[in-house]
Structures are given as C-alpha cells and as structure tokens.
C-alpha cells in the first residue's frame with residue numbers, strides 16, 4: 001500500500017481513454033463501476049472537449065457480483081456497437097473490473113462483432129496512465145496496421161506523426177507547429193495518430209517513409225513495432241527549444257532525404273535572450289519537474305537558451321528515469337524520480353529556486369512557498385488549455401517558452417520595484433503588484449523572530465526581492481548563528497551576502 | 503401559499519420509470535469533499551486504487567492548495583498477490599499518517615470497490631487500530647464504493663457509522679441531520695430558538711468530539727434527502743422522524759420549520775411571527791428570478807437525490823415545468839412530502855444514460871441539470887445546462903439562500919440570452 005495525497009497520473013485505463021478520445025470511429029467498452037465515469041469530466045471539463053469520450057462503462061453494482069457481471073459486459077458491448085457504430089472497438093477493465101476476472105477479451109470475442117475488437121490488459125495495480133496510453137496505442141497499431149515487407153521509396157517523402165492525444169500538454173498546438181515545419185521542409189504527412197485518426201487511418205500507417213515520435217511516453221512502443229514490422233525508422237529528437245528544433249529539422253530531413261531549409265524561420269528566442277534586458281536572467285536558479293519529455297527538454301532550454309541555472313530536475317515518469325538522471329548529472333545535480341507530492345514539495349523547498357517549472361501540482365507548491373512558477377507539463381488544469389495557440393514545440397514553441405520562462409520573473413521584478421518605492425505616496429505596503437489582482441499576495445515565507453533582527457536590518461531585508469528574500473533571511477541567520485552575531489545588523493546582512501555570494 | 507404542512511398520501515404511487523443501464527454518476531467517495539470540510543478534525547483515508555485517488559483529485563481539484571485531510575492508501579500488486587499482509591500494510595500507513603497529522607481526532611477508513619471486492623474488512627481494522635490510537639484518535643470505517651453507493655450516499659454511509667458513537671440522551675431534543683454549511687447551521691439554530699425549540703443539535707458535528715446525543719425523545723429532521731441508512735440507524739436508537747419537505751426555497755423552508763414546531767407542540771402563530779421576516783426576504787429574492795424562469799422546461803439527470811425537492815421548489819415557487827426528474831434512488835418515505843407537492847411529471851430512478859440522453863434531446867428542455875461529464879457535450883448541442891455538483895457544493899438550504907438557489911438556475915439562461923457568439 002502506498003499513501004497518496006495527490007497523483008501525477010491516473011490509472012492506466014484513463015491512459016486508454018486518452019487514446020480513444022483522441023481518435024474517431026473508435027469505441028471503448030470498459031468493465032467498471034459507476035464512479036469511474038468521473039473520468040469523462042477530465043475531457044469535457046478540463047480539456048473542454050465538446051463531445052463525450054467514446055466510452056461505455058458497464059457500471060456493475062454489488063448486487064451484480066457473483067451473478068451476471070459477464071452478461072452485463074456483453075450487453076454493454078453489444079449496445080455500444082449498435083448505438084455508436086464504431087469501425088473498431090477496444091475492450092478492457094478498470095481496477096475493480098480487473099479483480100472480478102470476467103475476461104472482457106473472451107466475452108467480446110464470443111459476441112462475434114463484425115468489426116475488429118482489440119482486447120486490452122492494463123494491470124491497474126502496477127501501472128499508470130501514461131503506460132496505459134502507450135500500451136493502448138501500441139495494441140491498436142499492432143492489431144490494425146498492415147505490415148510492410150518490401151518498402152518502395154516514394155517520390156514525395158512522407159511521415160506519420162505519432163503521439164498527440166487527448167489531455168496532452170499543448171498537443172493540439174505542437175501538432176500545428178510540426179505540420180507547418182514539415183510543410184516547410186517538403187515532407188508530406190501520411191497519418192497523425194492517435195489525434196484525429198480513424199481505425200482505417202491506422203491500417204495505412206505503413207505507407208509513410210518514417211515516423212515522428214512527438215511524445216515518447218505515448219508513442220515509443222508503437223514506433224518500435226512499426227520499425228520492426230513496417231521498416232520505418234523513427235525520430236528521437238524532441239523539438240522543444242531552438243537548438244532541439246534545429247536538430248529535429250536535421251533529423252527529419254536526413255530521414256526524408258531532403259535538404260533542410262536555410263534559416264530558423266520565425267525564431268525570436270535567440271535574439272530575445274541575447275538582448276540586453278535579458279541580462280538579469282543570468283544564473284537564476286530554476287527547479288524543473290514534469291513528465292520526462294518536458295522536464296528533459298526544459299532543462300536544456302533553461303540552461304542553454306535562457307541562461308538559467310538548473311538547481312533541481314525531476315520526473316514522475318519512471319519509464320524514463322535513466323535519461324533524466326543522465327541529464328541531471330550534466331547539470332551537476334541529482335535527479336528526483338518520484339511521484340510523491342510531499343517529497344517533491346520538500347525538495348523544492350530545500351533547493352530554494354527562484355523559479356519553478358512544473359505541473360499544476362508544482363504550481364500549487366510554488367504558490368505556497370511564494371516562488372514564481374510556470375506550468376510546462378501535464379497534468380494540467382483547465383487554464384492550461386488556452387484558447388489561443390500556444391505551442392511548446394518548434395520555433396514558435398521556443399518563442400512561447402521564452403515568454404513562459406521569463407514572465408513570472410518579470411512579475412517578481414515588478415514586486416521588487418514596488419518594494420523599492422515603498423515610501424512613495426502611490427505605493428504602499430498594502431498595494432499588490434498588478435499581476436496579482438486586487439488582493440495582496442500572501443506572504444508565505446516564515447516571519448522572523450523579531451529579536452533576532454535589528455529594525456534597520458529587517459528594513460533592509462525587505463528591499464530584497466521577495467523571491468530571494470527567504471533565502472537571504474535563512475543564509476543570514478545561519479551566518480549569524482555560527483558567529484553569534486545577534487541581533488543581526490545591516491552590516492551582518494551584507495557580510496553574509498558576501499560570504500554566500502555566488 | 504399554503505401555510506399548513508401537506509398530508510402525504512402513503513398510497514401516492516406516482517409512476518416511476520426504473521432504468522438499469524450505464525450510470526453516469528460519481529461514487530460515494532466524493533462525499534469526502536464536503537464531509538472533510540465539515541468535520542474539521544477528521545481525516546478520510548480511502549483504502550482503494552489509483553482510480554479512487556484520481557477521482558478525488560478530479561472532484562476536489564481546487565482544494566489542492568492545502569495539505570488535504572483526505573488521502574488514499576493505494577492497494578498495489580504485492581498486496582493482492584499476498585506478498586504483504588494488507589492489515590499490516592494498513593497499520594503502517596495509518597501510523598505514518600497519524601505521525602504526520604497529530605491534530606486528527608477521528609480517522610475514517612473509507613472502503614472502495616477494490617477493498618469491497620477483495621473483502622478487506624475495514625470495520626475490523628478500524629476496531630483494531632482504535633485500540634492503539636485511542637484516546638487521541640478514534641478510527642471508524644464506512645464504504646463509499648461505487649458498487650454500493652452513488653455520490654451523496656457516501657455521506658449516508660459516513661453518518662450511519664457515527665450513530666453508534668452518539669451518546670444516549672433521555673431529554674427531548676431536535677436533531678437536524680445532513681451536512682449543511684456552517685453559516686446555514688447558525689441561521690437554523692437561531693430560527694429554531696426564536697420558534698421556541700431550544701435543544702437543537704446537528705449531525706455531522708463540526709468537531710469529532712461533539713457528537714450529539716440521541717434517545718427516544720429525540721426527533722429527527724432531515725436536512726438532506728439522501729440519508730436513508732442514517733435515518734434507519736437513528737430510529738433504531740429510538741428517535742423518531744418528523745415528516746417534512748426539504749428546506750429548499752421559501753415554501754420548503756417554511757413547511758420544514760412548521761413541521762418541526764408542530765412536532766414540539768408549538769403554536770402556529772408563534773412560528774408565523776418567528777419566520778415572518780426571513781420568509782418575506784426569501785419571497786422577495788425569489789420574485790426577482792421568477793420572470794426568467796417561469797414556464798421554462800427543466801430536465802434532471804440523476805445525481806444527488808436532491809432532484810425531487812428541487813423540482814418541487816422550481817415548479818411551485820418559480821413556475822418552471824419539470825419534464826423529467828431523474829434520481830439515482832427514490833426513498834419513498836423520505837421523499838413523501840415533496841412528492842405530494844410535486845406536479846405530475848416523469849420521475850425516473852436509476853439510469854441508462856444513452857437512453858436518457860435520447861429522451862432529453864427529444865424533449866429539448868430549456869435547462870438541463872446534469873453532471874460535469876455531460877454538461878459541455880449538451881451545451882455543444884445547444885442545450886443550456888446547470889452542473890448538478892454545484893447544488894451539493896453551494897449553500898442552498900433555508901430562507902436566506904432561496905434567492906441564491908433560484909439564481910443558480912437562472913444564471914445559465916441569463917447567460918445564454920446575453921451571449922452573441
């Protein structure tokens with residue numbers, strides 16, 4: 001048993017839902033109790049999809065147990081076929097369905113429906129959402145795609161884009177960017193899957209020359225199967241950030257046998273980063289946590305393209321722990337591989353970053369600790385499915401990332417200026433920075449034991465930007481403690497600053 | 503408006519459409535979202551799966567700001583395979599939890615579908631753990647599983663688990679049962695005082711140590727309709743139920759208070775005087791929404807068991823026309839007074855969501871009350887909706903909230919009128 005407050009990933013059948021919900025003409029019959037229908041709201045409320053997920057739940061009850069839950073499943077599958085007329089169906093069980101061992105695969109086979117029915121085995125007590133999504137996509141591809149033995153080289157090179165699905169972080173907008181990029185390179189798109197694909201589309205995945213794996217968490221197993229059975233190589237570069245996008249273009253052009261375009265198109269990040277007013281970003285300490293794909297990419301972008309120092313890096317995706325560990329050691333830190341919310345909160349508090357890049361969970365942690373934060377990975381909330389286009393991939397994605405990574409610190413700076421002009425008649429202690437709306441920001445940093453600080457030093461401390469103030473306070477106090485310099489004077493404050501100065 | 507409590511006709515057999523198909527409703531675990539806010543020193547530990555944890559997170563997403571007073575002990579493969587003894591594991595998790603939260607006075611082990619299916623005996627575990635953790639913390643168990651409970655029935659199971667702990671009380675008192683926002687509780691308490699009922703207690707209490715007393719002279723007034731099992735347990739301890747419609751709207755609240763007063767032998771005029779001002783305020787507040795709502799057709803998907811009292815309120819006090827009133831479970835006795843007042847309409851119990859959606863589309867109601875999974879898809883089809891979950895999460899009971907309750911239904915219509923996109 002594992003004590004869990006908040007989870008980064010749902011159960012594996014929610015991963016399966018992310019695949020079918022993204023597709024068209026596919027239906028999922030899930031052997032599950034009524035409460036599991038909550039998962040619909042993830043798609044209709046958080047992602048604002050305008051249709052119900054194509055999922056039929058059997059919603060068996062206690063009184064059905066030991067009786068006819070198997071019959072219930074068969075009825076549900078038959079009704080789903082008649083009502084929704086899908087081209088193909090997947091069948092499986094949720095955690096409770098798994099325990100009652102009704103064998104959805106066998107029951108569905110017995111129905112002898114005139115469409116492909118793909119059984120799923122998703123071990124709910126071992127695996128999680130992303131694994132479930134990847135496994136489902138792999139099973140669908142493996143069941144429906146026609147293998148290719150003698151690959152002809154086509155006149156126009158083409159590829160499939162694999163990975164975008166429902167509830168993904170900015171998948172919709174990334175896809176738009178990548179399609180534009182491919183058009184620029186003169187590479188045709190054969191099929192995008194799972195997003196928008198029908199079972200019929202899946203059968204012709206083999207027609208493409210190669211595969212683009214946008215999200216390895218979702219598409220890696222399917223891409224490996226396609227490599228083996230259709231002879232299609234797949235990409236390994238994730239085009240997040242300017243450097244990675246350049247490398248990605250090189251990679252796809254080599255796979256397609258075309259000449260890469262000459263320039264960086266609309267990349268503004270390099271100039272924005274080099275322009276003088278970005279100087280203050282240098283060496284800002286950033287803590288990064290998310291799924292492996294986004295955490296890895298953001299660590300590189302933060303260091304190489306913005307000039308930050310990565311002081312923490314972690315992921316909840318255990319499947320890619322090795323890659324994240326390697327990247328962390330390149331930053332001289334140790335990776336945090338965990339999905340324990342409290343452990344991650346403690347790690348962030350200990351690292352004392354000036355900026356947190358994470359999921360909605362880290363956004364809440366950062367808020368509590370009073371540290372600026374941006375969301376860069378699933379799981380996310382409704383506000384992270386913006387109406388406007390807001391990719392993180394490709395050159396426009398890099399532009400978006402520049403804004404995303406810099407904006408929260410600029411807001412911090414605004415607060416700092418407000419502090420400096422504290423005595424100005426238009427500014428006062430109760431005024432909040434405009435980005436926080438009318439309410440004054442909560443001050444979550446520990447309040448001082450007043451005897452430890454002289455009033456002058458206390459006043460001086462307040463001039464330090466809030467997002468480093470806590471650290472300055474702690475450093476100064478430990479400096480003073482070691483030397484017995486209480487109460488802390490302005491002098492001691494600056495001595496400590498010099499002592500700890502980077 | 504009729505100032506006398508209606509006489510419910512026990513033979514009133516309104517036709518009910520019973521359906522058994524896919525249900526699109528939360529399970530009883532969801533009740534933890536409001537129960538943990540109400541009982542401020544209680545902790546709810548779900549013994550379940552990752553799905554249960556994920557459900558709680560999705561239903562309570564906005565509360566993530568704090569370290570919540572609920573969590574899930576997620577059953578893992580090794581527990582099922584017998585590699586770890588589940589009771590040992592549970593002991594370990596509870597010890598870990600209580601070490602972190604010494605402020606917790608009452609710990610609920612909440613059963614889920616997986617724990618029920620594998621027959622993990624949580625009541626026994628609770629007794630065993632209590633011996634270790636008392637007097638500081640009492641451990642109790644109830645089930646919020648989706649195979650046994652629908653949404654609000656989780657609260658029923660939780661409160662029923664509290665009944666055996668309620669101290670015996672030989673004196674006459676009024677016990678109001680069902681979670682209410684603190685502010686409403688305070689309003690009710692002072693109104694009862696004005697009416698002349700002095701000994702009023704509430705279940706659940708705000709603190710674990712403040713369980714109300716119970717005995718043969720306790721009279722029960724249900725504040726929520728979904729508490730059938732709790733009611734049974736309370737009656738088994740000698741208490742009697744006062745029959746009344748639920749305190750939703752001006753009329754509903756008036757009849758509710760009057761029923762209580764009558765049971766305590768209090769003079770009609772005294773009640774009239776005590777509730778005159780709030781009743782007048784409620785009527786005034788309702789009148790503001792009547793024009794927008796009157797004649798509008800409303801369709802209820804089953805959700806909280808509040809549907810019948812709500813339909814009664816909306817039709818009688820605001821002139822709305824219920825097309826179908828779906829309820830997950832119809833407790834005839836508890837709903838008798840509301841049913842008697844409800845105009846003729848299609849009542850449905852249970853659910854077959856695809857069929858019900860077809861009926862809803864065919865009926866083209868002006869407003870559809872449904873769960874979060876259905877709301878946006880129906881809006882996309884051009885049907886205005888009201889999320890039923892808001893009716894459980896917001897304070898809607900009593901005179902002072904009558905206007906707010908009406909506003910919850912008026913708002914989606916007002917918005918639809920306003921938007922030009």
Ligand code: SF4
Pocket residue numbers: 033034035036095096529530531550551553554555557613614615616646647648649
């Ligand atoms: S329906 Fe059962 S398995 Fe699903 S969340 Fe509720 S208790 Fe857990």
Ligand code: SF4
Pocket residue numbers: 045046381382560561562563564
């Ligand atoms: S918690 Fe956020 S995303 Fe979830 S339902 Fe509420 S507002 Fe929507």
